[in-house]
Amino acid sequence: MTPSSLTVRESVLELLRGLGMRRIFGNPGSTELPLFLDFPEDFEYVLGLQESVVVGMADGHAAATRNAAFVNLHSAAGVGHAMGAIFTAWKNRTPLVITAGQQARAILPFDPFLFSAQATELPKPYVKWSCEPARAEDVPLAIARAYHVAMQPPCGPVLVSVPADDWSRRCEPVPPRTVGTSLRADPQVLATLGSALDACEQPAFIIGAGVDRDGAWDAVVALVERHRARVFTAPMSARCGFPEDHPQFAGFLPAMRERIVALLQGSDLVLVLGAPAFTYHVEGAGPHVPAGASLYQIVEDPEVAAWTPLGTSAVGSVRMAVQELLLRPAPRQRAMPARGAAPPRAAPSSPMSVAFALQTLAELRTPEQIVVEEAPSARPVLQQYLPTLRSETFYTMASGGLGFGLPAAVGVALAKPQERVIALVGDGSAMYAIQALWSAAQRRLPITFVILNNRRYAALQEFAPTFGFGPGEALAGTDLAGLDFVALARGHGVDGVRVEQPGELRPALQAALRSQGPALVEIVVA
Known part of the structure; x- marks a missing residue:
């Protein structure tokens, strides 16, 4: 086999170009320096002054672009500093490709200064996948795999540990490839949900962060208006998926079981879109939905669907599922739900409220x-x-x-x-x-x-x-x-x-x- 003319560093940078990831978020240490040799002019290094800041910046960037952000951290210490922010990215369902420096392979048997003893274990359980490639030549393949794992719903952070001397080794190029990420929910489950939605009298929709993450805002508004449902935002939602000035918007659900049930009282069908059913913050007792109400859920995360305590869950793209529901014949017209009262005007005071x-x-x-x-x-x-x-x-x-x-x-x-x-x-x-x-x-x-x-x-x-x-x-x-x-x-x-x-x-x-x-x-x- 003819040796490649590319180094690992050059191959990784070319891969990142193809994946649209030309910003590198980092706070560099000694084990990361070889990545930045002859740093290309078409890349931007976004420096954060502490690793949690680095990951937080990448989290916001990835959420806003709907593409994974590339993060470079320093060995065990840098990953340790960043763990709180990695946990937040995990809960936010944010795709991040995190690389962490590792000491040179030749001195790893001697427990060298600034090495990571269990680099792939350190960020767990708050990464979807972690790897330290067995060979330097495998680093670009590992980063390509990490990208596609991060982008597959439910999205999340991944980590690749890279020994410092790997970046200069020769390797084969890894061209970017397309991997579809929109997973269609089970049509039979959606048909059951659609029939129940058509037949109910007073539906309530619970909107979670998955609606905006999946670009389903407009489709959800159309489904809400079609069925004249009351709309609540799910507890602890990290995104907004519905216009809060809409006449059918009824408010925000707290992370407390009894109060959720009280607010949903009167509804005979509860449809949760892009959220758990439900996120609780304190202990509670009693039912999870009002008596006589059926619970349905559309969510991209099979684990969330698995622990949902009752009802029927469809696992897949919220946007695609709602679009399928909109293809059904128009249901009979229901009465519009009562509009919530506007908050009272806040008056000036000293100190201010x-x-x-x-x-x-x-x-x-x-x-x-x-x-x-x-x-x-x-x-x-x-x-x-x-x-x-x-x-x-x-x-x-x-x-x-x-x-x-x-x-x-x-x-x-x-x-x-x-x-x-x-x-x-x-x-x-x-x-x-x-x-x-x-x-x-x-x-x-x-x-x-x-x-x-x-x-x-x-x-x-x-x-x-x-x-x-x-x-x-x-x-x-x-x-x-x-x-x-x-x-x-x-x-x-x-x-x-x-x-x-x-x-x-x-x-x-x-x-x-x-x-x-x-x-x-x-x-x-x-």
Whole structure:
């Protein structure tokens, strides 16, 4: 066999070109340096100042492009730093191809400095697949396989460990190939669902992140309008899959069994699209749906379908399944469900309420501007006062782990440079990945960072009664006094302003939403 003229590095870069992955997200260490020898001009290295920031940026970028992002981490230490963000990418169903450096093969028997003893085991169980190729020549094939595994629904991160001396070895080229990823749900199950949907009296649809991930927004709106169903957003959904100003939108389901059942009361059929049925946060008891209601589900993840406690599940593409349901003859007309009441106007106060801050932001931003959110204690207020109106304009984390919002906003802005991105982040969340401000500043990205500063871990304090804490009882480790986000922003190269009075808010937000590069508004809220 004639030796190839390509090195592993050259073969991998050519593969990435063919797969549309010309951005490399990383924070390099010594074992990664050989990848960047003669770094090509048509590639961009997106530097994050900490590995969790790197993975968070890649998570936002992959979600916004619907294509896997390429991540380069440093051996065991870098993967360890990034594990919280990898867990979030796993829960977000985000396709990431993660490479991790490894020491040179020749010295691996001697437990060298900066090596990873069990490189393929370290990221488990929060990767779909991991590999350290047996031969240097197999690295491009491993990365090609990793890409297709990451992109196959349910999408998720994968990891390939690459010894440092592999990049210079000769190998055969690996041309990119097409692997279909849209899986059709069982037609017989869909026919059963369609018949039940036609025959029911008061359907309720539960919309999850899988709707927007699969590009099913328009088809779902059409199906909702056809069947005059009430629509709820699934608990802990990381995306929005339905316009929240639509007259059939009924609100958000909490992650509590009894409250879900209460809100669904009156429905005789519950259809869950692109979500588990259901994600719970606290213990509960009793039925999962109201008495007399049948449960149906369309989801891309067979494991989620397997643990769903009752009802009928169709596994496959949400978009394709809904499109098939729309091909059925039009059902008889039902009465329209009652429209929910609008929230009351929030009044200015000092200190400001979160409701007033988000109401003002909603009045100033355009529907096309993208909100990347990580403000857990403010989320119920956001759901009332900052509605999502368009597809692909809302991203948050499904994991419950902090550190997603700031870096994900950078990744989304890189993916969609024509759109304004609004990073809406709590003060506690912001401190997990504050270094992302530097990455935004270096590229002059059009991001408006809005920090809601309530000087505490409010979500924990508000959740404490669930675990037996009495009213006003002190909760250790939840006060966050003394943080200055304007100083932190300027230290990373981002202009910032602190707003404490309601009269200052509108002009500050207007200026930040018009900024050519990144700008930060710290809002002191009650």
